[in-house]
Amino acid sequence: MNDDLLRDTERFLHEQIPLTRAMGIMLESYDGEQLVVTAPLEPNHNHLGTAFGGSLSALTTLTGYAMLWLQLGDRNAHIVIRESNIRYKHPVRGMLRAVCLRPDETSLASFKVVFQSTGKAHLKLQVQVIQADQVCVMFEGDFVALR
Numbered sequence: 001m002n003d004d005l006l007r008d009t010e011r012f013l014h015e016q017i018p019l020t021r022a023m024g025i026m027l028e029s030y031d032g033e034q035l036v037v038t039a040p041l042e043p044n045h046n047h048l049g050t051a052f053g054g055s056l057s058a059l060t061t062l063t064g065y066a067m068l069w070l071q072l073g074d075r076n077a078h079i080v081i082r083e084s085n086i087r088y089k090h091p092v093r094g095m096l097r098a099v100c101l102r103p104d105e106t107s108l109a110s111f112k113v114v115f116q117s118t119g120k121a122h123l124k125l126q127v128q129v130i131q132a133d134q135v136c137v138m139f140e141g142d143f144v145a146l147r
Helices: 003-016 019-023 053-072 105-118
Strands: 026-030 034-039 078-088 096-101 120-131 134-146
Touching: 003 019, 003 026, 003 053, 019 053, 034 053, 053 078, 053 096, 053 105, 053 120, 053 134, 105 120
Parallel strands: none
Antiparallel strands: 026 034, 034 096, 078 134, 096 120, 120 134
């Protein structure tokens, strides 16, 4: 994936959603199939020294947002989250690392057709926070793109 596109997307997030800068959010990689977004533990920890649940929720939401932003390719569109569900399975004790897989071709194609014809479409995305090969957080969000 074009590193310039990742940096441009990261810059957009930092400018439009100031929390991303405060959290230290970085778009680590995108290979066309999986987007990895990270944040350091230091500005995102709780009183136990593990990742704060609110930071994990924000990170997973932002990762889904960024994935849809990359798939949409329409810089005039607005993306919002309509609904989400999150499960905290294990504490995160180091770097926060969220992974979002690209939606399957059928779902993505259907989303794009609806968006092109109506200017509004939604897509469900799953994001996991993984540490030491263990899934610590599972998130599903229903994102809406609006023209």
